[in-house]
Amino acid sequence: MPIDAARALAAAPRVREITWDHKDVRLYHLGIGAGVPATDPRELRYTLESRLRVLPSFATVAGGGPPGVIRALSTPGVDVDLAQVLHGGQDLRVHRSVPVRGGATATSRVVAVHDKGTAAVLVLRTEVADADGPLWTDEAEVFVRGEGGWGGERGPRRLSPTVPSEGAPDVVVERSLREDQALLYRLCGDSNPLHADPGFAARAGFDRPVLHGLCTYGSVLKTVVDTLLDGDVTRVRAYRTRFAGVVYPGETLRVRLWRARGDGVVRVRAGVVERDDAPVLADALVRYD
Structure with missing residues (x-):
């Protein structure tokens, strides 16, 4: 079979040096939809170098180069058709605030199949x-x-009993996405043709190019930070989600937020307004100080 699980798990870690600066951070923020209205002081925290703060989800693109999905496919023991690949979920844990500019060592390996x-x-x-x-x-x-279908472990199901999953959300926010959102976000390093080439998108089973899951991921985290954390990006400690569906550029996200029974956790769900709230993010949690 094209995926040799034992070989992928046994592969040596891949180490690379990464660097970034304020230009990379501002481009990422614009790529997820920041900067509207352009002169709003709350948006200038994401777009003006003299006031710049780094949304933690920038970590998923810091240093440029291929995203985690593509890097996973280059692991020994993995030989698959890119058109059959989707981003299933993302889990980020922040140990310290991400600086506006920096250099670091990134070590990657496949830890489960x-x-x-x-x-x-x-x-x-x-x-x-x-x-x-x-x-x-x-x-x-x-x-x-x-x-x-080879008889391997199914893996964990990520749910948290501490946050309500039913009932009316505490907050509902709608965010409009640009028609060229995917083309702009691609400049952050993810050049998968699924997000730009209509022919490739059709081969993958979609009507037209779809938005990057990580673009939706970042846009939703910005919504949480701006809505519940007064724009303070340094309070975010962790953010995870399962990608439950696709977003097309130009659509509108409806983001629902449920606060935890106590401080420090919020559950998030996101759907597409134009498609009867078709789900795009599910089982999402943001942990914060």
Whole structure:
């Protein structure tokens, strides 16, 4: 079979040096939809270098280069068709605030291969540290259609009993996305043709190019920070989600937020307004100080 789980898990870690500066941070923020209205002081925290703060989800693109999904596919023992690959989920833990500019060492390896029956899921963990110690750890879950069924472990189901999952949300926010949102976000380093080439998107089973899951991921985290944390990006400690569906550029996200019974956790769900709230993010949690 194209995925040799034992070989992928045994592969040596891949180490790379990464750097970033305020230009990379501002481009990322614009790529997820920041800067509207352009003169709003709350938006200038994301776009003006003299006031700049780094949304923690920037960690998923820091240093440029291919995203975790693509890096997972270059692991020994993994040989699959890119058109059958989707981003299944993302888990980010922030150990310290992400600086506006920096350099660090990123160490990545496949730490799990799950058998979902009709698909396989690879989990690529990347640990990033600079001279002062750990900065962040992220895990990308790579969903490969048609590669399951070999009898492996299904993997954990991520749910949290501490946050309400039913009932009316505490907050509902709508965020409009640009028609060229995916083209702009691609400049952060993810050049997968699924997000730009109509022909490739059709081969993957979509009507047209879809938005990057990590673009939705970042846009939703910004919504949480701006709505519940008064724009203070340094309070975010962790953020995880499962990608439950696709977003097309130009659509509107409806983001629902449920606060925990106590401080420090919020559950998030996001859907698409124009498609009867078709789900795009599920089982999402943001932990904060």
